[in-house]
Amino acid sequence: MxxxxxxxxxxxxxxxxxxxxxxxxxxxxxxxxxxxxxxxxxxxxxxxxxxxxxxxxxxxxxxxxxxxxxxxxxxxxxxxxxxxxxxxxxxxxxxxxxxxxxxxxxxxxxxxxxxxxxxxxxxxxxxxxxxxxxxxxxxxxxxxxxxxxxxxxxxLTRLDHNRAKSQLAAKLGVPVTEVSHMTIWGNHSATQYPDLFNAKVGGKNAAELVGDEAWIENDFIPTVAKRGAAIIAARGLSSAASAANATVEHMRDWILGTPEGDWVSMAVPSDGSYGVPEGLISSFPCTVKDGKYEIVQGLELGEFSRAKIDASVAELVDERNAVTELGLI
Ligand code: NAD
Ligand code: LMR
Missing domain, CATH: 3.40.50.720 (NAD(P)-binding Rossmann-like Domain)
Known part of the structure; x- marks a missing residue:
């Protein structure tokens, strides 16, 4: 010890x-x-x-x-x-x-x-x-x-992050360890945006390797975003062991640091990065060193990604308005 x-x-x-x-x-x-x-x-x-x-x-x-x-x-x-x-x-x-x-x-x-x-x-x-x-x-x-x-x-959006890695690895028939640079943007909800355009598989661009934007839009994104509901439907209870695993992984990385050369998804208070209104707790790609996280800067977001992120962030704004009205903040 x-x-x-x-x-x-x-x-x-x-x-x-x-x-x-x-x-x-x-x-x-x-x-x-x-x-x-x-x-x-x-x-x-x-x-x-x-x-x-x-x-x-x-x-x-x-x-x-x-x-x-x-x-x-x-x-x-x-x-x-x-x-x-x-x-x-x-x-x-x-x-x-x-x-x-x-x-x-x-x-x-x-x-x-x-x-x-x-x-x-x-x-x-x-x-x-x-x-x-x-x-x-x-x-x-x-x-x-x-x-x-x-x-x-x-x-916590690490569970969504892990779900996205696992779905992508299954689609490409590769071990999940090949998948890196995954990002969940926005809210831990059905509007979340799992981003394959910045993700990598074996060091190569994931969206290009998949080569099928219809699959990304109509299959991958809804499967990841609605996985919680699918588990509730199957188990009669919400996810538990996988949620616990993600909670441990998020806190471990926050305390001990993220692996060199990769990032993880963390929902953190926005500093205005990527146009997300300051103060909203929204998911971003993050690295951690010495117990402090940083939002990864400079990622390219095409029109499709931008619209998806904006929709999830709009939901976070609605939630913030609702809890303000309830007098909770
Ligand atoms: P659960 O009902 O089995 O357990 C929740 C526990 O919280 C209960 O034992 C309850 O007594 C306790 N509790 C309620 N109010 C409390 C309070 N004021 N102080 C301390 N304890 C309190 O639920 P669960 O399956 O363990 O899920 C817990 C939460 O996690 C739910 O809101 C669920 O939706 C959420 N969840 C989040 C993710 C994620 O990825 N962010 C994933 C799965 C589940
Ligand atoms: C999940 O993503 O599994 C949890 O947030 C449970 C839920 O309500 O979807």
């Missing part, structure tokens, strides 16, 4: 289905290798009993790097001094619902948690929102935490 001080990691929705995978991945070292960690687990009061059962199972794994676990229903206690916060806890959508339907149901969770993080988290806390609608929930948390720099709030 490393001799570094334990990193305090908060996870919300800890008795839910994503966390039933996520907590064990974090504790087994998928996040930070052998660095010691302390888990701070937040749930609503009625779910604390179930969470005690999850903690019993974590104990029964005898993970060497997991030095302490605390649970509770008070974000001000659970978030005290945390360096990383994974905000997973929120209601998932059911069959037939769009993510926008969750705005009012879940938005209020993130005002309280943003305020608590603002008051008690470590100054360098990294906050990653997985709970849907993830981009706008991250915006709510960020706006309710005025003392924490905006750049410390991200939302």
């Amino acid at each position: 490393s001799t570094e001080a334990p990193l305090k990691i908060a996870v919300t929705g800890a008795a839910g289905q994503i966390c039933y995978s996520l907590l064990f991945r974090i504790a087994s070292g998928s996040l930070l290798g052998d660095r010691p960690i302390e888990l701070r687990l937040l749930e609503i009061t009625p779910a604390l009993k179930a969470l005690e059962g999850v903690v019993m199972e974590l104990d029964d794994c005898a993970f060497g790097n997991l030095v302490n676990i605390e649970i509770g229903d008070d974000p001000r206690k659970v978030f005290d001094g945390v360096h990383a916060a994974m905000l997973v806890g929120a209601m998932p959508r059911k069959a037939g619902m769009e993510r926008g339907d969750l705005l009012s149901a879940n938005g209020a969770i993130f005002t309280a948690q943003g305020k608590a993080l603002n008051d008690v988290a470590a100054d360098d806390v990294k906050v990653l929102v997985t709970g849907n609608p993830a981009n706008t929930n991250a915006l709510i948390a960020m706006k309710n935490a005025p003392d924490i720099p905006a750049s410390q709030f991200n939302a």
Whole structure:
């Protein structure tokens, strides 16, 4: 085990289905290798009993790097001094619902948690929102935490990024490791834009290798963008293990850095790059060094890509207007 001080990691929705995978991945070292960690687990009061059962199972794994676990229903206690916060806890959508339907149901969770993080988290806390609608929930948390720099709030589009890589690799019959420079632009919703024009396969342009714009438009993009709904239809429940995997990968890369020569998709507060209005939490191609992300600059966007990005960003503007009207930001 490393001799570094334990990193305090908060996870919300800890008795839910994503966390039933996520907590064990974090504790087994998928996040930070052998660095010691302390888990701070937040749930609503009625779910604390179930969470005690999850903690019993974590104990029964005898993970060497997991030095302490605390649970509770008070974000001000659970978030005290945390360096990383994974905000997973929120209601998932059911069959037939769009993510926008969750705005009012879940938005209020993130005002309280943003305020608590603002008051008690470590100054360098990294906050990653997985709970849907993830981009706008991250915006709510960020706006309710005025003392924490905006750049410390991200939302998850890594699952979409991984879905896009996997669909492209299957189409071209190559291992997924050949796919690089994938980008998800915009919202984690059906309007998201997975971009094959800047992606590469074996170092070559992905769109050119596919050579079939109709497939990109009518097959690839909707398959990736509606994958969440397809999983709900098949499983009767929203994606969980793959969402946990993506949450770990996003936070790991944010803390430890992205691989040399590639980028990942992260929903981060826009600085105006690529014409996305400043402050919206929108997905971009990002690299990370020394714990700080940067939006990759200078990518070419043709007319098709521009229109797709604009449509997803317009949805983010609508969501921001809706939560403003609800008094959440
Ligand atoms: P789940 O219903 O199994 O678990 C959610 C948990 O959150 C429950 O245990 C609930 O008690 C808890 N919770 C509710 N309010 C809370 C609060 N105020 N504080 C702490 N905990 C609270 O749901 P799940 O399948 O684990 O999904 C969680 C969220 O993640 C959903 O919103 C889902 O839509 C979203 N999700 C996002 C992605 C993504 O890629 N961004 C992917 C899959 C799922
Ligand atoms: C997903 O993408 O799998 C999740 O966001 C669940 C959903 O509601 O689609």
